[in-house]
Amino acid sequence: MDSRVERTAGGAVVEPRMNAVVLDRFGGVDELSSRRIPLPEVRDDDVLIRVEFAGVGSWDRVEREGDYDGAFGIASTFPYVLGWDAAGTVAAVGRNVTRFDVGERVYAATMPVPRGGFYAEYGVVEAEFVARVPDRLPTEQAGAMAWDALTALSGLDLLGLRPDETLMVFGASGGIGHMALQLARHGGIRVLAVASGDDGVALARRLGADHAVDGRKDDVLAAAFEFAPGGFDAALVTVGGEIVERSLRAVKKSGRIAWPNGVLPVPVTPPSAMVSYYDGDRSRTATDRLNAIIEASSFEVHVARTFPLEQVGDAHRTLDDHYVGKLALKVG
Numbered sequence: 001m002d003s004r005v006e007r008t009a010g011g012a013v014v015e016p017r018m019n020a021v022v023l024d025r026f027g028g029v030d031e032l033s034s035r036r037i038p039l040p041e042v043r044d045d046d047v048l049i050r051v052e053f054a055g056v057g058s059w060d061r062v063e064r065e066g067d068y069d070g071a072f073g074i075a076s077t078f079p080y081v082l083g084w085d086a087a088g089t090v091a092a093v094g095r096n097v098t099r100f101d102v103g104e105r106v107y108a109a110t111m112p113v114p115r116g117g118f119y120a121e122y123g124v125v126e127a128e129f130v131a132r133v134p135d136r137l138p139t140e141q142a143g144a145m146a147w148d149a150l151t152a153l154s155g156l157d158l159l160g161l162r163p164d165e166t167l168m169v170f171g172a173s174g175g176i177g178h179m180a181l182q183l184a185r186h187g188g189i190r191v192l193a194v195a196s197g198d199d200g201v202a203l204a205r206r207l208g209a210d211h212a213v214d215g216r217k218d219d220v221l222a223a224a225f226e227f228a229p230g231g232f233d234a235a236l237v238t239v240g241g242e243i244v245e246r247s248l249r250a251v252k253k254s255g256r257i258a259w260p261n262g263v264l265p266v267p268v269t270p271p272s273a274m275v276s277y278y279d280g281d282r283s284r285t286a287t288d289r290l291n292a293i294i295e296a297s298s299f300e301v302h303v304a305r306t307f308p309l310e311q312v313g314d315a316h317r318t319l320d321d322h323y324v325g326k327l328a329l330k331v332g
Contacts (some may be wrong), residue, residue, distance in 0.1 A: 020120035022079035026066030029316045040124035047130045048092040053143025054118040055085030056315045056327040074113045083118030087142035097127045105133040109146035109282040131287035134294040141301035144326040151280030152180035155258035159234040163188030166228045171238035173200030173324040186297045192227045224250035240265045
């Protein structure tokens with residue numbers, strides 16, 4: 001019998017249900033609660049994913065507190081399920097979906113509104129935004145990867161750097177940043193990583209940064225001009241603030257700065273180089289390119305900690321602590 005079908009004591013088939021972490025209203029960590037809810041409906045162009053690992057991002061906290069309420073032009077409905085990234089196996093496909101088979105390992109980037117996110121045993125996503133997990137990538141890493149890696153890739157596309165050109169990555173030990181520096185190095189770009197803490201600097205160096213500095217204690221601007229005396233060709237900013245704003249003076253006036261939407265604070269005084277604010281591309285074209293790079297390189301997703309789904313509150317509290325890379329939930 002399909003494991004998603006439930007029966008009552010009398011044998012009657014009832015609506016399939018799943019375990020999930022839900023919000024009944026926006027607020028603090030204590031608003032997260034576990035319970036059984038109906039499985040999402042699988043439409044003609046959808047893939048139903050049995051979630052094994054889900055990513056926990058800094059934006060999850062912002063969303064939990066209600067800051068995204070209405071931001072996507074869609075009213076929030078409760079129970080509300082967080083979770084933008086996941087990996088697992090295909091549980092079912094819609095009638096128009098032919099490129100995935102049940103049981104295949106896949107990952108996806110989704111948006112929790114209007115159909116629910118990945119803090120659940122199952123998540124439904126349009127097939128366009130689903131991709132096979134590259135053979136060499138563990139499912140745990142794939143589960144915490146999608147939005148960060150695709151945002152990094154989109155930023156590098158925007159910058160359009162050639163091999164041996166110079167790039168400064170701010171937040172290089174964070175989710176987007178540590179993936180961006182690997183993608184850039186794969187393209188032959190010279191990278192100065194501005195990381196956080198000794199562990200962040202160590203991670204950035206291990207992942208191939210040409211040079212890494214600690215944004216919390218080092219003189220980033222001095223290090224930047226030492227690395228690229230004539231100025232940087234570009235910068236990718238994944239964390240904002242006063243040090244970032246000051247250090248962007250090291251980017252040439254003719255240079256370019258990629259700044260993902262949602263990275264705050266934005267500069268009070270605009271840098272002399274052009275700033276492009278952008279969103280990550282999660283289309284099939286983008287995931288195909290990302291997968292090709294992963295298969296051809298030593299790309300990895302650094303997962304700092306993985307929490308069981310029932311410890312989601314601890315995961316959200318850890319978002320306020322210092323850690324490098326990504327956090328994940330083990331769901332299945």
